Amino acid sequence: MIKASIIGATGYTGQELVKMLSGHPHIEIVGLGSKSYAGENFSKIYPHFRGIDLICENPENDEIIDKADIIFLALPHGLSVPYVKKALEKGKKVVDLGADFRIKDRDIYQSWYKTQGPEEDLLEKAVYGLCEINKEKIAGAQIVANPGCYPTTILLALIPLLQKGAIKKQNIIIDSKSGVSGAGRSLSLNTHLCETNEDLKAYGLPLHRHIPEMEQELSLNAEEEINITFTPHLIPMTRGMLSTIYLELEEGFTGEKVHSLLKEFYKDKHFVRIIGEGESPHTKWVSGSNYCDIGIFSDPRNNRITILSAIDNLIKGASGQAIQNMNIMFGLDEKAGLPLWGMYP
Ligand SMILES: NC(=O)C1=CN([C@@H]2O[C@H](COP(=O)(O)OP(=O)(O)OC[C@H]3O[C@@H](n4cnc5c(N)ncnc54)[C@H](OP(=O)(O)O)[C@@H]3O)[C@@H](O)[C@H]2O)C=CC1
Ligand SMILES: CC(=O)N[C@@H](CCC(=O)OP(=O)(O)O)C(=O)O
Numbered sequence: 186m187i188k189a190s191i192i193g194a195t196g197y198t199g200q201e202l203v204k205m206l207s208g209h210p211h212i213e214i215v216g217l218g219s220k221s222y223a224g225e226n227f228s229k230i231y232p233h234f235r236g237i238d239l240i241c242e243n244p245e246n247d248e249i250i251d252k253a254d255i256i257f258l259a260l261p262h263g264l265s266v267p268y269v270k271k272a273l274e275k276g277k278k279v280v281d282l283g284a285d286f287r288i289k290d291r292d293i294y295q296s297w298y299k300t301q302g303p304e305e306d307l308l309e310k311a312v313y314g315l316c317e318i319n320k321e322k323i324a325g326a327q328i329v330a331n332p333g334c335y336p337t338t339i340l341l342a343l344i345p346l347l348q349k350g351a352i353k354k355q356n357i358i359i360d361s362k363s364g365v366s367g368a369g370r371s372l373s374l375n376t377h378l379c380e381t382n383e384d385l386k387a388y389g390l391p392l393h394r395h396i397p398e399m400e401q402e403l404s405l406n407a408e409e410e411i412n413i414t415f416t417p418h419l420i421p422m423t424r425g426m427l428s429t430i431y432l433e434l435e436e437g438f439t440g441e442k443v444h445s446l447l448k449e450f451y452k453d454k455h456f457v458r459i460i461g462e463g464e465s466p467h468t469k470w471v472s473g474s475n476y477c478d479i480g481i482f483s484d485p486r487n488n489r490i491t492i493l494s495a496i497d498n499l500i501k502g503a504s505g506q507a508i509q510n511m512n513i514m515f516g517l518d519e520k521a522g523l524p525l526w527g528m529y530p
Pocket of ligand 2: 333364389419
């Protein structure tokens with residue numbers, strides 16, 4: 186069995202990791218790191234885990250890293266570096282769910298996140314963990330930077346189209362919606378029931394911190410500097426994310442061709458489902474699952490297409506993708522430990 190520790194286990198993504206890893210055929214959970222609940226039984230924090238019998242421990246004690254083969258970091262950004270350093274020194278593998286290792290240009294990271302981030306030599310070791318695109322690199326990585334939730338929906342839809350030259354590389358406009366669990370478990374007015382229920386708002390304007398992550402990966406795949414327009418919205422749902430992407434077609438391409446191109450690109454990639462042309466994905470179809478569902482609408486009057494991409498922000502947008510990355514890093518079946526289907530209704 187491969188031994189796993191989760192640091193930040195008491196957060197929303199942390200508890201999703203516990204849920205899926207505890208049913209994983211090749212994994213034994215050996216450590217749950219929590220500063221606020223060290224010494225407490227995990228099921229006391231989350232009673233839906235009654236019976237799991239795992240005690241949280243202070244993540245600053247080296248033991249949590251020493252006894253594991255893989256460490257999942259599910260911490261707010263700015264906190265991962267010391268844990269990653271320790272893990273790498275001890276020859277362990279790491280999947281970081283936060284943003285600290287995603288952006289390759291340190292100056293860009295520091296200006297958007299207002300925190301130091303990793304030094305260049307450490308940063309260089311990290312692979313961007315978008316499983317369907319970077320599988321070979323992930324397989325050889327010791328540290329994987331798990332993508333952000335919004336970037337997961339958007340990059341999975343756009344990268345194949347940029348690689349095949351199907352869309353104009355500029356003037357990409359994206360409108361995304363996220364459930365409230367995307368903001369994590371900590372209390373804030375923004376996530377208060379009375380403030381979010383029956384409300385719909387854009388936030389993070391004018392420039393949300395996921396923009397540089399998306400522009401980095403899009404530019405890499407387009408071999409040209411790409412700037413996007415991106416507006417995220419908060420919707421009164423617990424989980425789920427839908428991105429609506431407006432694109433101009435390159436000459437010779439139609440919505441139908443783009444649909445076929447995406448189908449072909451993802452035909453052997455289990456967790457991305459290209460649905461019928463003219464069909465909109467639902468967040469409910471992917472809720473509780475590791476799927477990303479992508480739909481396409483043609484707009485021939487304007488020579489545009491609209492792409493819709495849906496995930497569960499806590500699964501494909503975070504903990505499910507993190508486990509998929511771990512499976513690739515250890516040469517396991519990519520689907521191992523991940524739910525076959527989501528929750529419905
Ligand atoms: N929620 C989502 O949909 C997604 C989240 N992410 C990213 O994943 C990471 C975790 O997110 P999420 O689970 O939502 O966050 P939560 O706020 O729900 O949980 C964060 C966890 O970090 C721990 N923590 C907080 N401060 C410290 C500290 N100073 N030292 C050590 N541990 C600390 C807390 O545990 P304790 O107090 O018990 O120590 C808590 O369990 C973040 O970087 C987030 O941006 C990525 C994609 C999607
Ligand atoms: C609804 C909500 O607040 N969502 C978060 C996205 C969380 C996330 O997954 O982003 P990182 O992994 O990059 O931290 C936000 O917009 O900041």
